[in-house]
Amino acid sequence: MAKNKQKRRLGIIGAILLLCNIVVSVLLLVSIFAGYFKPSQWPFSAFLAIIFPYLFILQIVFLLYFLFKRSKFVLIAILSIVISIPSCRRIWTINGESNNSKESIKIVSFNVKNLTIEKNSTKQLSIDDFYKHLEKLNADVINLQEYSLYNVQKDLNKLKKITNTKHVAYTNYFSNNPSLSIITLSKYPIINIESIRSEGKSYAIASDIVINNDTIKVVNVHLQSIYLNLDEINSIPNNTEEAKVISKRVYGKIVYAAQQREKQVQKIIANIGSNPNKTILCGDFNDTPNSYTYKQINNVMTDIFIKNGKGFGFTFKELPLLRIDYMFTSKDINPLSFQIDRKSDMSDHNIIIGEIEL
16 A cells, blocks of 8 residues: 555656656666776776766756655665766765875876867957967976877977977877877976877877986877767757657767777886886876776776865866766875866866876
């Protein structure tokens, strides 16, 4: 009888929402463990890793609904939300530490998204604004992704002058497009440079930097992009058949990119070692904290956003709630602070800034 009373209280709409809540709960719980699965073996895990924050928000909505209804089914939402808390800490943290040290270096990472091609700049900001921002940051090591070099030596010299750095390492993504590059600038000597490649594309550059008679490896990465934007998602029509075609194409992009990143992260692990020493790994990973890519790196290194960051960690502007830019350190390095620079609209990415103790 109590069961029938509960059904009457929920009604048809309530029953439908309960079913939706169960489905969202299952997807949310599976998305938490998406990083344990290789995209090449279970492609759907790549999609679940991306939608985790949206599933979490939906679950909060269900929580509020069933609280309002005073329904015992609120326990479903509560349980899944509690289980999700560790994953939420990778995109939002309130306990970040910020420490001071007499000897420290500041490290910056920024995907400029072809900002050096002025017509591609968000809100038509000039390249001069970008240079002024770099100069103001006054970082010791600067890592840039998707930077266009037209006159290589001239452009690099200008970058060094603006950033007050003396040393530079760079690699081109493709041999047939020598302008688009990944660049690392340093105030300290760079003694060794290695380009990390996969299937004819360079997606990372490793630089050995000598600091106070010690050597630190800085790996600047830009992993496989999905090449997805809001316009493509918003273009999905109401027509069922067309929607299926576009949705299938979008899903295919997500899976393909995740499988490429799976290969790329394996080569990065091979480069830095399964127990890296004195290593900083940063850049645009194009993957979320619940992904296979993130888990492989986080297994052997420290995500300094979790230890030193505060607030939301979102770094990508075109698709909200996504954190895809990271800075990791090996366990033998003491990170002091981490922040996300959201003051400018120069790119679709935010600048990430870390400070480590020497």
